[in-house]
Amino acid sequence: MLSIVLPVHGVERFLPQCLESLRSDGAAPGEVELIAVDDRSPDRSGALLDAHAATDRRMRVLHLAENQGLGGARTAGLAEATGTYVWFVDSDDWLPDGTIDAVLAELRAETTRDLPADVLLTDFTHVYHDGGEEPNPWRHVLAGSPLVSGCTAAEHPALFNSVLAVWNKIMRRQYLLDLDVHFGRGYYEDISVTYPLLLAADRLVYLDRPCYRYRRGRPGAITATASAKHADAFAQYDAIFAFLDRDERANRLRTLVFDRTVKQALTIYDTPGLVPVELRAEFFARITGHFAEHRPAGYRFPSGVRGIQYRLAARGSRRAYAELRRGGRLPGAVRRGTKAVAPGVKKAMRSSARFTAYNAFRRLPIDEHLAVYAAYWHRGYACNPAAIYEKARELAPQVRGVWVVENAARAATLPEGVPYVIVNTPAYLKAMATAKYFVNNVNFPHTMAKRTGTVHVQTQHGTPLKAMGMDLREHPVAADGMDFERLREAVARWDYLVSPNPHTSEHFARAFPGTYQTLDTGYPRNDRLVHATTEECATVRRELGIAPGQRTVLYAPTHRESRGGYLPLLDLPALAERLGSGWTVMVRTHYFHDGGAGDLAARPGSARLLDVSDHPSVEDLYLAADTLVTDYSSMMFDYAVLDRPIAVYAPDWEEYQQVRGVYFDLMKEPPGAVATEQDALTEALLAGDPEPAARQRFRERFCPWDDGRAAERVVSRIFPVRK
Template sequence: MPEQGESAGPGRDGSGGPELSVVVHGRNVQGHLGACLDALASQASPGVEVIVAAVGASAQAAAADRPGVTVVPLPDGTGDGAARAAGAERAGGRWLHFVASKDSVPTGAPRAVADRTADLAGDRDRDRVDVLVVDHLRSTWRHQGMPSPDGKHLAKQGRRDLPLADCPNLLKVTPLLGNRVLRADFWRAHRAELAVDDETFAAYAALLLADRVATLDQVALNVRELRAESIPRGAPEERYAVIDRYESLLNLVADRGLPTAARGALYDVMVGDCLRVVAREKLPDPVRREFFHRASKAAVALRPQGHQHPGGLEGVRRRLLEEDAYTKYRTFQTANQQRRKLRSAVVSRKHKVGVKVRDLRYRRALERPVDPNLAVFTAYWDRGVACNPAAVAAKLAELAPHIRPVWVVSAANVPLLPPGTDHVVPGTRRYWEVMARAKYLVNNANFPNAIVKRPDSVHLQTHHGTPLKRMGLDQLDYPAAAKGLNFHDLLARVDRWDYSVSANGHSTEMWERAYPSHYTSLDYGYPRNDVYYNATAADIRAIREKLGIAPGKRAILYAPTHRDYEAAWTPRLDLATLAERLGEDTVLLVRGHYFYGGAASPLAGLRKSGRVIDVSSYDPVEELALAADALITDYSSIMFDYANLDRPIVIYADDWETYATTRGVYFDLMAEAPGKVACTQEELTELLTSDAWHDAAADKARRAFRHRFCEYDDGRAAERVVRRVFLGESEDSLPPVTPVDERTPAPTPEEATTR
């Protein structure tokens, strides 16, 4: 590491060090750090270095092993200010560009910034440009690359470098530290004011403390604006800090002796921000009233002498603020809202107070108290008792029998329910009553839009697989996958979640990115996978007998996934030929819907002989996995669950490029497969008719895959979920997750025959 002031590589100014240090800092928020570093790592050069002040293990893992990137590991809980300081301490560049880990830097931007800062060098005695202000883009979950409103302010200054007194309008530039590139010596001189967690304060302070400011009318930052619902919520009273921030900044203006124009520009920013908090943020009325009172005192005390109110409605708002007329202000605000509603009937319907519920019975039921001993379960859009909800319900009956489970099941699937299952059919009178009064609502998909999240109810989202394909908001760029999905409605459903169950760190990260909201991730494992560690040899023998698999036969489960880009199911394997090549000692369990009909079908004889068994409608799928000696799949999430059994997995990927391009994927399965990969039926047949499907290389790949994706599955996931969610036990009191290498999966079919 270079000492303070030493250089780490050649820069354009001849100092020997890099011209620019891009300092990426913070946690791996919603899994965005990897994309940020992918874009930056390729742009590192002798004049541009990349430093990552990585907070926590997830960020450090995302930053590891990237060429051209220097990682500064920091413990969990390190604040943004401290992370920036740690990254800057390690940096060797003359200029520092701080980039939050959730954001990204467009291609070519570091080089353009480095060129601009090198041009600012000039005479060393007169080189007092401290801050370079750059342009940025904004991206949200819905829209990418939206231009900022700052271009006009940057363009006005051109290539000149000026004191802030001569360009006070730069205080109207969006207050981000990432759109201010700082001279390293300037940062060191003012680290106390700039290395703070409040980025808005640091962004304004950088301009106020600078001797001279330059601009670059070019985009050098892409800011990812996270959904407010996905950001941890602080106490409402914390918003008082907005007023404290501007009082400190305006005092700094006075201390620096900046002219009236700069003070007036910052004062206008303060008043505008305070009025936005009062008008738009969801605060309890006492807190809102107190905020207004404090903002009023600041507006009066800090108003520059001779400062004029703007005209129109904004001027009215400001006068009411200075008068501390909270009631009048709220009345004025309500009148304006009513005026807008009258102009648009559609808008008025969308903004009605309260929840619009179509069913009268449901509205009435919502007025009754929540039943603390009632739990609603459903799986796969009301298909029946299945998946993670079923495993949670079973453990609930064992650990908390006082809580009554009721299953939501479609009318068509009611005959398939286990005898004695208490259930309701969607849309019925009892359905609405149960949905309104249940304390616990458990689903592996999502409840309908009309369901109201009551404050004292608990929504548990269990999911139904580890994601390879892109999910949620990550489908925005994949219309074949989204198929008209209303993402606003999706997020409204996600906002009802209190807990989200995860089987591994990959899933946790992807869920937080694809479904950004305020829920708590439960890194406990998938309850449905408990059976892979708890099933006995007798269980496996019984399942195989039920399926008609003769003792000593090799059973291979073939479970392909659906293609979003196909209108109908397309057979991907010639099962008759494959079965013939594999011989009489192999049974194919096929979970798909493309069997030939009629007595003349090539499969007819194989099906009659039991060498090909259609298990497309067989539930639960976990029993099929336990019965199988090996799995063949393409991109189905069953591979992640089956890996718990530590049995061979073969990937048949005849259309990987098409699938990955059309559906979108989170990682390259071809490079990180859980075993051998075949791209043609001939390759697949050769693997299965030799020892290659379970050789040392296949075992090594499966071991790595299992460590990554079976991280929390150890046979006690359901217990952890029930104890935490239903019994309210603390995180520390739950059974710890057993390390992967210390677990013993259920016996293989071969082992089961000898026990």
């Protein structure tokens, strides 16, 4: 039924885990065979295989007299295979528990069909050397597609945007042999098989179960190794197009295949540390040759900047390509033709001068005493970065802080005396190019590259109830086109991630996989809440115009991806009428929504409705409020520091869970009273503090580090603090 071919070379450290993972409890005798190929391994791998084979009757070991490389070892194993299906498993990876049995069940079902699958694709997990894990980044291309029930590549061409390696593809052995394709030698050896395998199949099927754990980024992996062998890709491309020339149906997707191979070749060229410096000119010339030899008739370049990159590669214009990649000037021929190219190219040209300046500033020494701060996409002085900035002025005064803001209007909102630069000005470009420290609660622009020796501190801006980061791949509506590859690049720049509580540390490690250090410190912005006095709270209320003795509610709903802009689920005038004139209801819309809370007119004798959406400090609003009413906003976790009543109004909890995804059941672990209807919420507010025990449990889980010294702990970790 299933032959597993295991090429082995220099993986003594990883081999036992791999072999153990290939065991099966549900396979019938003879249903699985293991063919291990010792590719003249220089370590004890061959002996480990023999020892394992002595205890596992399913396994045969081939010892090759000469090293054949990964492709040659797979070919040797395939020649010995007898199964209906064959799976090429890399010996430094492993399979999750129960995988063999799950795959066999799927293959048994396939063999009973009139048209059994030629290829079974499986889901997988990336595993990093530091223990971090990442779900399949391309699952959204596969799950929920026609592949689940079975289709051809032509019926789902987006398949080629997913990983094209061989290890997550289980193929009908006779189908593979009939294709008459072969693994190449050297790097990227499997694509000369996987492309034809997918292109010619009568039926491709996707098994939506993580069946493979791929060890990513380990020392020695080709994706992290500088070598002349990266040029081996071009021989594999030649083999792919030779197959297209002789297979009419596969050739119908020639343009798609060509575009995908060009993208891969340029990615190899652009990735730092892969192509040795002395070979880069030759590699680029090979890309140009690839265009000349394999470009399909009638091929049209992609739109935007990518299309310009392809044009330059096709012409062999390596210097112009380099200038475009780093944001410099475009060649004259391209500039003269800008009326015919996409708006994205014009934008790249308009920005070229500032990136030329940025790259010039990057040649200056790093300023060891300069820190750049920003918050909420350069909207102003706020959140954790503001608290860190203030504490750094006290504990590390030798480090100058400068804030990035998007325009002069934002600059006018900064506290007096806070230095700033405006986005895209020369002062901004110089600060971004030379600063030692970077502190932000979102990511800095991807065009601002991280220099060796700089320190990037990511604070984020809330404890997550809702799914975040890479976890959003399971929730496409909430992800709304998020570029997960770009996110991964951003996370790779982080040196530190500030966490407010153990819950956040746990989930952010998965949502934002990386090599950064997590600072389990608590949120610096909440120090103010810990230290707040009765006098400070009274002052804030006076500044907001709240009369003494008023019972004050802060209503702060979160953003809902499925509903677009601000849509109040509460009938605020009706709520104000029920509460009466002794109340004030402050309304704070999410910062994604412009225009505030709209018309808040209330009848005489009702509570006062006060739109505080544009108030610069949410901490002020916390201090002014006697009670918080929210739904799924992270504000509940911060407000809990004050140990004041919280009410959750969640009329759409089931929908929100499905669309956004959540990390725990808020209905079972709320911070206070929970209501799904407005009348019940009103009664909870009028009752005063109906759920103090729930709030206590919530505080114990989410506020254990809130002792008023979080900013001090962060500053002491990232800056040279004066004793």
